[in-house]
Amino acid sequence: MKTDVFIGGGGIGGLTLALKLARRGFDVVLAERMAVRSPTYKGELLQPKSMQIFDGLDVYDAICDRSNEIKVLDMLELSSTLKVKDQSFMDYSVLPGKYNAAYMIHHEELKTIIRKSACEYDNFHYLKGTACKGYTENTAILQKGAEKFEVEAKFFFGAEGRSSVTRKAMEIEVKQTTYNHHFLTVTFPRAENFTDGKIISTYNRFLGLFPLPDNQVRSVYLIPPGDYKTLKEKPISHFHKLYTDLAPAVDGYVQRLADWKKIQLMIPVMYHAESYVKGNKAIIGDAAHAVHPMAGEGMNMAIQDADVLGELAADMLAEEKTDTANLAWYEKVRYRRADHVIQLSHLAALAYSFPYRPVSYLRQRTFERMEEDPILHFKQMLNVSGLGLWKENVRDRFIQGGFMPVRAKELTEGTKELKYYKPEDDYPWKVEGLI
Numbered sequence: 214m215k216t217d218v219f220i221g222g223g224g225i226g227g228l229t230l231a232l233k234l235a236r237r238g239f240d241v242v243l244a245e246r247m248a249v250r251s252p253t254y255k256g257e258l259l260q261p262k263s264m265q266i267f268d269g270l271d272v273y274d275a276i277c278d279r280s281n282e283i284k285v286l287d288m289l290e291l292s293s294t295l296k297v298k299d300q301s302f303m304d305y306s307v308l309p310g311k312y313n314a315a316y317m318i319h320h321e322e323l324k325t326i327i328r329k330s331a332c333e334y335d336n337f338h339y340l341k342g343t344a345c346k347g348y349t350e351n352t353a354i355l356q357k358g359a360e361k362f363e364v365e366a367k368f369f370f371g372a373e374g375r376s377s378v379t380r381k382a383m384e385i386e387v388k389q390t391t392y393n394h395h396f397l398t399v400t401f402p403r404a405e406n407f408t409d410g411k412i413i414s415t416y417n418r419f420l421g422l423f424p425l426p427d428n429q430v431r432s433v434y435l436i437p438p439g440d441y442k443t444l445k446e447k448p449i450s451h452f453h454k455l456y457t458d459l460a461p462a463v464d465g466y467v468q469r470l471a472d473w474k475k476i477q478l479m480i481p482v483m484y485h486a487e488s489y490v491k492g493n494k495a496i497i498g499d500a501a502h503a504v505h506p507m508a509g510e511g512m513n514m515a516i517q518d519a520d521v522l523g524e525l526a527a528d529m530l531a532e533e534k535t536d537t538a539n540l541a542w543y544e545k546v547r548y549r550r551a552d553h554v555i556q557l558s559h560l561a562a563l564a565y566s567f568p569y570r571p572v573s574y575l576r577q578r579t580f581e582r583m584e585e586d587p588i589l590h591f592k593q594m595l596n597v598s599g600l601g602l603w604k605e606n607v608r609d610r611f612i613q614g615g616f617m618p619v620r621a622k623e624l625t626e627g628t629k630e631l632k633y634y635k636p637e638d639d640y641p642w643k644v645e646g647l648i
């Protein structure tokens with residue numbers, strides 16, 4: 214078998230990359246080792262930049278139709294008697310333009326939308342139940358059941374997630390950071406009018422609630438490492454109470470979980486490969502980096518990697534400039550952005566990692582200040598959205614810490630838009646030229 218581009222892994226990253234390339238008319242072979250839908254929970258929150266990318270791929274409407282739009286994340290800090298002490302908001306509508314909301318969608322359903330769209334192109338070949346086992350110099354070695362075969366390609370892109378075969382073939386090691394907490398995660402029914410995201414915390418507890426379509430809500434509940442096994446030995450009513458204590462809004466709904474079977478353990482990790490490209494190979498998404506799920510960024514990073522690498526590879530093929538040195542553009546654009554998001558997610562994780570009252574007080578104060586100061590609020594939402602990057606400076610930190618007064622002045626839409634990435638930031642080789 215011979216193709217232009219081989220992609221290992223049919224998760225969100227691999228499928229988005231395939232759709233981009235297929236639409237540009239290039240031959241793509243994608244091997245996905247799973248033959249059926251994955252039963253594990255994965256990322257489900259789409260940030261504004263991902264929606265902008267999906268708009269460009271003509272799947273925006275299909276995704277909106279099957280999502281719950283989230284304009285606001287409601288951050289509640291509770292006292293030890295579980296009374297609301299403080300409430301602040303992360304509001305996507307501070308972002309000017311069309312992409313000013315996040316969207317919650319069932320992970321497997323998003324994959325189906327992208328895969329179906331890619332399958333409309335005859336030049337896309339989806340090999341399900343087929344694992345990538347490794348590489349020779351110009352072929353990927355694949356296995357389906359007992360059958361082994363090879364695919365010859367110009368480029369080989371690894372989108373196989375955390376245990377990437379392509380990353381191993383590129384001899385790139387990753388050093389994993391773990392956290393002092395794990396999460397329980399599960400989806401269950403919700404009230405129809407419960408549509409905004411909620412993050413509810415006390416000094417030693419954390420519950421995130423992210424409404425999905427079909428009146429369902431995805432939840433994450435922080436637990437100490439090792440507690441999953443002992444928790445599962447308790448009656449399910451114990452789990453219900455952990456949730457209803459913090460979120461009365463789920464009372465009457467969480468109880469529909471009748472046993473522990475659907476409640477999964479999620480172990481957060483962080484790593485960043487030292488490079489994304491080697492010769493005719495590149496890695497994207499979780500193969501290249503993993504972030505703590507607190508900021509809801511993992512899947513979005515995979516989509517954004519796919520967008521840049523897909524555009525680059527398509528331009529290289531279209532201009533017949535297939536010198537692999539050009540692949541460095543992908544790393545040049547994405548590495549710094551990904552690094553910032555990894556740090557952002559890490560900081561958000563640390564804010565909930567220490568079960569002490571002074572930490573809870575500091576967190577509450579930081580969120581209050583972020584909401585009151587229009588520049589801080591915009592920076593936070595911009596950086597989370599992926600639409601642009603505007604790093605916090607020393608003055609911002611002083612304001613956040615309460616050592617300087619908040620700024621009253623609102624930013625104009627024009628000033629805000631100046632901070633958005635422009636096409637030449639996303640695809641600089643189109644201006645500077647390929648070799």
Ligand SMILES: Cc1cc2nc3c(=O)[nH]c(=O)nc-3n(C[C@H](O)[C@H](O)[C@H](O)COP(=O)(O)OP(=O)(O)OC[C@H]3O[C@@H](n4cnc5c(N)ncnc54)[C@H](O)[C@@H]3O)c2cc1C
Pocket residue numbers: 221222223224225226227244245246247253254255256257258343344345346372373374375376377378398479497498499500506508509510511512513515
């Ligand atoms: C268990 C888990 C839970 C998560 N939960 C959350 C969450 O709650 N919130 C959040 O924001 N993020 C979460 N994430 C992160 C987010 O889901 C990922 O960042 C995102 O899915 C990355 O997409 P990807 O396409 O890079 O990789 P993946 O989604 O991991 O997709 C990789 C695909 O490659 C396939 N594959 C693997 N090896 C091979 C091979 N050798 N050959 C062929 N195919 C192969 C896999 O079957 C899979 O379909 C979670 C991740 C994991 C692993």
